Amino acid sequence: MRVTTVATVVSFAALAVSLTACTGTTGGSASPDQLVARNATASASAPASAPATSATPTTTAKPPAHTTKTAKTATAADFHAELTLQPDESVALLTLENRGKSTITVSGSPELRFLGGDGSPLDLPIRKVDIPGPPTGVTLKPGTAAFAGVKWTLGDKADPDALVANNFELTPPGATGTITVDLVGTDGQPVQVPQFPIKSVQVGTLQPARQGVLVF
Numbered sequence: 001m002r003v004t005t006v007a008t009v010v011s012f013a014a015l016a017v018s019l020t021a022c023t024g025t026t027g028g029s030a031s032p033d034q035l036v037a038r039n040a041t042a043s044a045s046a047p048a049s050a051p052a053t054s055a056t057p058t059t060t061a062k063p064p065a066h067t068t069k070t071a072k073t074a075t076a077a078d079f080h081a082e083l084t085l086q087p088d089e090s091v092a093l094l095t096l097e098n099r100g101k102s103t104i105t106v107s108g109s110p111e112l113r114f115l116g117g118d119g120s121p122l123d124l125p126i127r128k129v130d131i132p133g134p135p136t137g138v139t140l141k142p143g144t145a146a147f148a149g150v151k152w153t154l155g156d157k158a159d160p161d162a163l164v165a166n167n168f169e170l171t172p173p174g175a176t177g178t179i180t181v182d183l184v185g186t187d188g189q190p191v192q193v194p195q196f197p198i199k200s201v202q203v204g205t206l207q208p209a210r211q212g213v214l215v216f
Contacts, residue, residue: 074104076177081110081170083150084184085191091214094148094181096172096206098140106146108135108173109203112181114165122163124201131204132212135173146206149213155199162197173206 078100083092094112098104109128113121131149138146155162168181183191207213 074100074106074172074175076171076175076179078102078104078175079172079179080182081172081179082182082184083168084188085186086214087186089186089196090152090154091216092150092152092183093210093214094150094170094203095145095210096140096148096170097145098142101142103139103141105137105139106173106175106206107137109148109205110173111171112150112201112203113169113178114163114198114201115167115169116164117166119167122165122198124163124165124198126201126203129202129204129216131202131216132207133205135205136207138206138208146208147210147213148206149204149216151202151204151216152196153199153201155197157195157197159197159199162199165196165198166194 078098080097080099082095084095085092094110096106096110112126114124114126116122140146157164168183169178170181171178183194185191202216204213204216
């Protein structure tokens with residue numbers, strides 16, 4: 001009876017050693033609990049994958065549209081002109097008003113002409129002068145005016161060097177065509193039948209204001 005018990009104990013001990021060898025970490029198979037632990041560790045240490053992003057088409061912003069104003073080709077019909085006599089009647093103030101619908105820029109002196117009784121241009125020496133200063137651009141909105149001085153040398157009707165002017169016309173600088181210039185007397189009233197024996201003429205530059213334009 002004692003011999004059997006000892007043999008049984010030895011058999012169980014040998015079986016325990018055998019099982020321990022099979023479940024070791026070297027060369028053996030891992031238990032289910034060990035596999036779960038390894039998988040959890042591997043998942044925690046693995047780098048996170050970047051979420052997939054859909055490609056967004058690249059669009060180039062268009063620059064804001066700019067409206068470019070082209071310069072208006074002015075005609076004389078866009079203007080009204082008048083000469084206002086000064087007290088000595090050898091100097092007159094030229095007023096050139098924009099009566100068109102567009103803004104117009106003028107620069108320099110107008111082409112002023114003096115007409116005889118038959119409407120033909122008189123062959124007078126007309127000189128453009130930088131009075132009160134060199135030409136400068138004057139921007140005229142509809143209803144606004146530029147100013148220039150005009151000085152003429154008067155003679156006698158019997159003087160062969162003097163030509164009698166009955167009417168006036170001009171072409172604004174940079175414009176085409178001609179317009180009649182109204183003559184206004186020192187009393188502010190239109191001169192109906194002007195008769196000016198003129199020998200020579202000076203025409204100043206157009207300015208945005210009348211100050212200084214009559215200083216010849």
